[in-house]
Amino acid sequence: MGGSDGGAIITGTKGKIMCECYGANPTLLPSSRMQGLNVPQTLARVPEGHYVQWVNACIAGYGKNQLSSPFEYAGPLTETILMGNLALRSYMVKDATGKFPGRKKLLWDAQNMKITNFDEANAFVKREYRPGWTLGV
Incomplete structure (x- = not known):
């Protein structure tokens, strides 16, 4: 198979x-x-492949090449998949009382990039970097 x-x-x-x-x-x-x-074929195919298409769009500049999977679509889709991973990873995290909450509905605040009802899960969203190892953002 x-x-x-x-x-x-x-x-x-x-x-x-x-x-x-x-x-x-x-x-x-x-x-x-x-x-x-x-x-019938209803979606256009990507003969050069998605990676080459993405590199060509980067070279052309913002908004000059049409992508088969633009960030306006791929970004929210990726965020949805990552939320599933976040739910799986936080399943075995102890809450503030030291207990495992088990299955829990996570409420996502996309604007602020954080879980609003289970702070412990936010450790998988952003991390605290050691001094000298921070990102320049």
Whole structure:
């Protein structure tokens, strides 16, 4: 199943899809359902790859190249994924009373870049740097 990097089987209400890593080469199961199937391409492809596209946009300058995954979309998506990681990491952090709170809904203040209802989780958002090792921001 899948390629050398693994794969996935997605089970839906009308059938199953098997695909390689990152959803490449999807196949309906049973594979006989693929016969005569023609799915129109609705999204533009990135022939040079996302990394090369990003470097070319950096070279061209801000706003001069259109990206397939612009920061206006990719930024909030990345923040969502990082929130999932933050929830997993803070699951086993002791609260102010020294107890493990277990599963807890984290409330995110995007403007101030912090969790508002569980201060201990903020240790994974920003860190305190040692003297002489600070960032210049």
